Amino acid sequence: MYLSTARATDAAKGVERDRVPDSAAVRGVPATVFALGAVSLLTDVSAEMVTAVLPIYVVVQLGLSPLAFGLLDGVYGGVTALVRLAGGHAADRGRRHKLVAGLGYGLSAAAKPVLLLASTIPAIAAVLAVDRAGKGLRTAPRDALISLSARPGDQGRAFGVHRSMDTAGALLGPLVAFGLLWAATDAYDAVFVVSGCIAVAGVLVLVLFVHRPPPDDGPAGEARVSLRAALGLLRISAMRRICGCAALLGLVTISDAFIFLLIQKKLDLAPQWFPLLPLGTAAGFLALAMPLGLLADRIGRWPVFVGGHAALLGAYALLLSPAGGTGMVVGVLVLHGVFYAATDGVLMAAAGPHLPAGLRASGLALVQTGQAATRFVSSLAFGAAWTMWGVTPAITVAAVALAASAVVALVLRPGSGPGSGSGLGSGSGPVLAEESSV
Amino acid sequence: MSTAARWRILVVAFAALTAVAVTYTLYAAGRTDARDKARPGGPAIAAGTFDLSGRRQILFRNMAWGPHRDHLASVPLGGTGGPRTAMPLRCYKFHTSGGTGVCVQAKRGPVKTFSVLILDSRLREIRRYAAGGGPSRTRVSPSGRMVAWTVFVSGDSYAGVNFSTRTAILDTRTWKLHSNMERFRVIKDGKPYRSVDVNFWGVTFADDDLFYATLATKGKTYLVRGNVSTRTVRTLRENAECPSLSPDGTRIAFKHRVKGDMSALPWRLHVLDLRTMTETATAETRPLDDQVSWLDDRTLMYAIPAEYESDQYRVPADGTGSPALVMKAAQVPAVLP
Numbered sequence: 001m002y003l004s005t006a007r008a009t010d011a012a013k014g015v016e017r018d019r020v021p022d023s024a025a026v027r028g029v030p031a032t033v034f035a036l037g038a039v040s041l042l043t044d045v046s047a048e049m050v051t052a053v054l055p056i057y058v059v060v061q062l063g064l065s066p067l068a069f070g071l072l073d074g075v076y077g078g079v080t081a082l083v084r085l086a087g088g089h090a091a092d093r094g095r096r097h098k099l100v101a102g103l104g105y106g107l108s109a110a111a112k113p114v115l116l117l118a119s120t121i122p123a124i125a126a127v128l129a130v131d132r133a134g135k136g137l138r139t140a141p142r143d144a145l146i147s148l149s150a151r152p153g154d155q156g157r158a159f160g161v162h163r164s165m166d167t168a169g170a171l172l173g174p175l176v177a178f179g180l181l182w183a184a185t186d187a188y189d190a191v192f193v194v195s196g197c198i199a200v201a202g203v204l205v206l207v208l209f210v211h212r213p214p215p216d217d218g219p220a221g222e223a224r225v226s227l228r229a230a231l232g233l234l235r236i237s238a239m240r241r242i243c244g245c246a247a248l249l250g251l252v253t254i255s256d257a258f259i260f261l262l263i264q265k266k267l268d269l270a271p272q273w274f275p276l277l278p279l280g281t282a283a284g285f286l287a288l289a290m291p292l293g294l295l296a297d298r299i300g301r302w303p304v305f306v307g308g309h310a311a312l313l314g315a316y317a318l319l320l321s322p323a324g325g326t327g328m329v330v331g332v333l334v335l336h337g338v339f340y341a342a343t344d345g346v347l348m349a350a351a352g353p354h355l356p357a358g359l360r361a362s363g364l365a366l367v368q369t370g371q372a373a374t375r376f377v378s379s380l381a382f383g384a385a386w387t388m389w390g391v392t393p394a395i396t397v398a399a400v401a402l403a404a405s406a407v408v409a410l411v412l413r414p415g416s417g418p419g420s421g422s423g424l425g426s427g428s429g430p431v432l433a434e435e436s437s438v
Numbered sequence: 439m440s441t442a443a444r445w446r447i448l449v450v451a452f453a454a455l456t457a458v459a460v461t462y463t464l465y466a467a468g469r470t471d472a473r474d475k476a477r478p479g480g481p482a483i484a485a486g487t488f489d490l491s492g493r494r495q496i497l498f499r500n501m502a503w504g505p506h507r508d509h510l511a512s513v514p515l516g517g518t519g520g521p522r523t524a525m526p527l528r529c530y531k532f533h534t535s536g537g538t539g540v541c542v543q544a545k546r547g548p549v550k551t552f553s554v555l556i557l558d559s560r561l562r563e564i565r566r567y568a569a570g571g572g573p574s575r576t577r578v579s580p581s582g583r584m585v586a587w588t589v590f591v592s593g594d595s596y597a598g599v600n601f602s603t604r605t606a607i608l609d610t611r612t613w614k615l616h617s618n619m620e621r622f623r624v625i626k627d628g629k630p631y632r633s634v635d636v637n638f639w640g641v642t643f644a645d646d647d648l649f650y651a652t653l654a655t656k657g658k659t660y661l662v663r664g665n666v667s668t669r670t671v672r673t674l675r676e677n678a679e680c681p682s683l684s685p686d687g688t689r690i691a692f693k694h695r696v697k698g699d700m701s702a703l704p705w706r707l708h709v710l711d712l713r714t715m716t717e718t719a720t721a722e723t724r725p726l727d728d729q730v731s732w733l734d735d736r737t738l739m740y741a742i743p744a745e746y747e748s749d750q751y752r753v754p755a756d757g758t759g760s761p762a763l764v765m766k767a768a769q770v771p772a773v774l775p
Contacts, residue, residue, distance in 0.1 A: 055590060056572050120703075184467035193462040197455040204451050208444040261634075270570055274591060387633045 028154035029161050033146050035209035037165030040142070042202030043105055044166055046112060047131070048173025049195040052275075053181065054124075057188040062119055079129065081369050083136035088365025091141035092225045095212065097361055101145065102206050104138025107131070109199030115192045140365035147352030147360055148213035155352050156301055159345030160293020167286040171279060213357070230362035238354040238414035239363065243370050245409040246347055249309055250374035252401040254316070254382055256281070259336060262319050263329055265391065277333065284337015285344070292341045293349065301350035302413050308342025309406045311335045316399040320392065347371070354414070476504030481766060486523035488512040490534050490559040495774045499529055501747040502767035510541070510561075515733075515773070518750075518765045527561060531573045534772045536582025538610055542573040554587050556610060565613070571604060575680065575729045576770075579643035583611050584666065586641035586649070605638040605651065607666055622664060624653065625672040631655075638662075638671075640680035640729050642690070650674075650681040650690060661692065661710070678710060680729040682738075685775070688712055689755060691730045691738050694719070703727050707740060709755050718757040731771055739764055739771060 091100040111131040118124045143159075150158035176198075177191050184190055234240050254262075260277040263269065296304040315335035318328055348364055355363035385394040476483075480502045488495070496518060500511035506524035510532060513522045529541035530552065539557035552569035554576070571589030578585050588605045605619040616622075619638040624631045637654045644650070647667050653660045661678035664671035679693040689712060693705035703725035709718045720738065730740040738755050741748040747767040753759060 058572075180463060184463055185470050187463065187466035187470060190463045190466035194459040197459040201452055201455050204448060208448055270568060274570075383634055 028151060029158050030149045031209070032149040032211050032213075033158045033162055034165075035205060035211075036142055036146055037162045039105065039202045039206045039210065040162060040166035041169035041172075042198050042205065043108065044169030045173045045176055046195040046199035046202065047108065047135075048170050049177035049180075049191055049198070050112060050115065052174035052177045053188055053191050057191075058121075058124065061186065061188055080132050080136040081372055083133050084140055084369050084372075085362075085365050087137040088140035088144070088361040088363075089225075089227065089230060091144060091361035092230070092359055094225075095358075097141040097145045097148075098206070098210055098212055100361075101138045101141040101210075102203060104134045104136070104141070105199070105203045105206055107134030107137065109134075109196060109203055112192050112196035112199055116189050140361045140368060143348045143352075143364045143368075144361035145210065145213060147348060147355075147364065148357055149211075152353040154297060155349035156293040156296035156304075156346060157290070158293070159349045160290040160296075160341075163293075163341070163345040164286050164289040167282050167289065171282050171286060174279075225358055225362070230359060230366065233355060233359055233363045233366060236354060239351065241412045241414040242347070242351050242354065243367055245405075245412055245414075246367055247370040247374045248405045249402075249409060250371040251378050252398060252405045253309075253312065253375055253378055254395070254398050255375060255379040256336075258379065258382055258386075259315065259319075259332070262391065262395070263332055266319065267324060267329065269329075277329075280330070280333030281336045281340065284334050285340040286337075288338055288341035289345060292338075293345060296342075296346045296349055301346050302409075304342050305346045305350055306406050306409050308339045308346065309402060309409070311338035311342060313399060313402050313406070315339065316395055316402065320395050320399065350414070473503050473507055474505055476502070480504065481519075482521040483511065483524050484521060485525070487525060488523055489561055490537050490539050490557070490774070492774050496765075496771045497532065497534060497774065498750075498765075498768040498771035499532055500524055500767065501769055511768075513765060519763075522765075525561070529770070531576045531587070532770045532772060533576050533578050534774070535578040535580050538578050538582035538585065540576050540578055540585045540587065542569060542576060542587065552589070554606075556585060556608070564610075567606070567608070567615070574603065575640045577641050577643060577729075579646050579649075580685075581646055583646045584609060584643055584649075586643070586651075588639040588641070602635075603637045603639040603654075605641060607641065607649075609646075609666070616666070616669070619651070619671075621669070623668075623670040624662075625670065626655075626660070627673060642681050642683045642729070644683055644687050650683060652679045652681065659695070661690070675710075675715070678708075679705065682730045682732065684732050684735055684755070686735045691720075691732070691755065693727065699725075703743075707738065707753070709738070709757070718755075720753050720755065720757055721759055722751065722753045722761045724761075731773055733764075733773055734775070739773070741769060 087100055087104060091097040108131045111127050111134065114127050114130075115124065118127050146158050146162055147155060176194070180191050180194060181187060234243060256278065259281075260274065263277060264274055292304055292308075312335065315332045318331050318335065321328075323331075347367065351364060351367045352360065382394060382398060385397060389397075483500065483502060483504060483506045485506070488497070490497075492512070494515040495512050496515060497510060497512050500506050500509050500522060508528045508530075509524040510527040510529050511522045511524040513520065527541065528543055530544060531540075531542035533540050534557075537559035539555075539559075539561060541555045541557055543553050543555055545551045545553055552571070552573050554567040554569050554573075555563050556565040556567075558564050569587070569589045571591040574588040574590055576585070576587040585608045586605060588603050591602050591604050607616040607619060608614075619641075620636055622638075624636060633655050635655055639652050639654075641649050641651045647665050649664050649666065651662055651664060651671065653662045653671065653673065659677060659679050660673040661675050661681055662671040662673050677695050678690070679695065681690045681692045683690055690710045692708060692710065694708040694717070696704050696706055705725055705727060707720045707722045707726060707730065709720060710716070711718070722738075722740070724742055726740055726742060728741040730738050732755075733739045733752055736755055737752050739750055739752045742751050744766070748769050749766045750764040750768050750771055751761045752764050753761045
């Protein structure tokens with residue numbers, strides 16, 4: 001409904017728009033983003049239902065020894081990275097974002113009821129691999145859809161809306177699962193069936209209510225889509241800086257599992273409380289994804305993105321400090337939630353406007369994969385450092401490296417402003433194409 | 439398609455999906471009830487009483503469908519296929535020795551959590567500990583003083599399933615609890631060893647100090663010998679999981695992982711002679727996943743998975759003979775010699 005002329009005026013009076021009260025905070029967010037938020041919410045309810053009950057199902061119900069799962073984790077990570085790049089590429093070819101994302105969501109939905117038939121470790125591992133392939137496939141096309149649907153100046157709030165709906169699903173999932181098990185004792189198969197139903201509902205919302213992004217800038221758009229063109233995105237200076245900084249910061253990010261383990265070790269937390277720790281992070285993420293998305297649109301995405309890493313640095317500092325007790329746990333989890341809220345969607349919001357529309361999914365996949373790859377290296381390195389040097393030196397080194405990397409990221413600032421055009425500087429060719437496209 | 443039409447389709451589809459979800463949940467709830475009814479051909483079970491001071495008996499978790507499913511049951515050693523006596527004590531995992539019992543119980547409620555109950559010889563609860571995870575192995579030392587239990591702990595992450603184990607050792611005389619064996623010192627191949635990924639499970643006691651267990655690190659498993667008093671374990675050899683010490687303390691029965699076997703149950707039943715450190719494969723060639731028991735110094739008893747239930751078999755420990763059924767529908771047996 002916004003004409004390009006209207007947008008120009010809008011950008012001009014951007015400061016004024018920012019003053020509208022919070023109730024209007026979602027005004028610039030297109031219906032497709034809400035639809036994608038609903039899809040992610042349903043899919044996350046479905047996924048987290050299974051994640052919450054799977055350990056106890058495997059051990060108590062199937063009577064299997066589940067340690068074999070851990071060995072496969074690294075393999076999954078590598079496969080997901082490749083599938084993600086492929087998903088982004090396939091989505092850009094012929095602008096099939098909706099189709100590829102739908103396939104990804106469909107694959108994960110189909111995997112849920114199949115768990116009923118899987119009663120051995122390799123079978124369950126195979127079903128989980130399919131589930132993860134679906135997740136890998138859909139992530140970049142979905143983020144590209146959000147990015148292409150929202151106006152460049154509203155990217156932060158659009159991703160904020162999506163990520164908070166997504167996280168709400170992750171929080172609801174375990175509640176639904178345990179509610180079911182309370183209603184029907186040991187009915188793990190019912191959890192899988194209901195999870196499948198909810199996932200199918202998510203796919204339906206996608207099919208019915210997610211619209212293809214507005215048409216691209218004509219014939220040039222499709223001709224450019226090739227693997228070489230996707231890698232060529234790194235010739236865009238801003239993109240190179242974003243990818244490089246995301247990868248660098250990924251390298252100094254202690255993985256979630258280790259953060260929770262560090263809390264657990266520090267407090268000698270009883271293991272039954274351990275599964276609650278990720279919920280703390282998710283709650284912080286949920287509460288702050290929207291406000292920080294809005295803030296990113298207002299003051300710039302890069303400061304918020306780097307600021308998120310400052311919050312992570314705060315979490316490391318708390319873990320290093322002599323502080324203990326509930327206050328320390330809450331502090332670390334809140335800072336960890338701030339870190340996610342300020343970085344996860346905001347990074348996509350920062351990268352999106354720098355990418356030509358025709359290569360949006362490939363470009364976002366590139367950023368995500370680079371980050372995921374270095375985070376994987378980071379978790380191996382942190383595990384090794386922990387083993388060799390002990391906890392405190394390992395976190396200290398990680399904290400120093402994180403602070404240095406954040407400074408580098410600030411210096412390399414790719415340029416991002418509340419509007420689409422500001423600060424793009426070099427690499428403006430494709431970006432100008434994007435400007436004229438909507 | 440108009441927006442109104444899209445909404446109509448969504449409402450109808452959501453109604454259909456809700457119907458499927460509700461119907462299946464009701465069916466599943468009903469099927470749970472079905473397990474409370476005895477199946478034809480199942481073992482004869484009568485309610486009765488027994489305690490831990492008995493002789494020549496096997497106590498176990500009764501898996502046969504019916505009103506006594508999951509209850510602690512007893513059969514005489516001489517008539518394991520005959521009628522069983524059941525008591526209304528539900529134990530997911532159980533072990534007893536020297537007049538002390540350990541029973542891992544599920545707590546009622548939407549979130550399935552487990553408690554570890556320490557029982558006296560008359561099966562009365564003396565102490566209770568939060569298990570903090572899915573129950574795995576549990577053992578009591580021959581004198582009845584020391585108790586060990588292992589649980590599976592999982593960290594939550596999106597579609598991520600990372601398991602680790604946690605093993606606790608309890609002294610029932612002083613009530614000193616070593617809540618996490620991972621704090622024990624590890625001597626691997628003669629050298630002090632540290633790693634974040636160390637896991638222990640499957641403790642078996644020689645006496646109130648010396649024990650054997652499984653250590654896993656870097657994708658490999660080791661048989662370890664440890665002392666509670668010095669909080670130290672030493673690796674003995676690779677690839678020997680879920681050890682079970684013979685009553686005379688000379689041999690260890692364990693799960694030997696078959697190299698290259700990618701199936702769900704890649705283990706076979708082997709016995710290690712601690713004096714000669716020679717390993718013998720038993721005549722049982724079926725795969726299994728159990729911390730086995732010793733019926734006597736010459737005979738092993740172990741679970742073979744069966745539909746909904748698991749059956750107990752026996753085989754000579756010296757590699758001779760052939761497997762024979764001990765009893766159907768039984769788990770975690772403990773022998774009162």
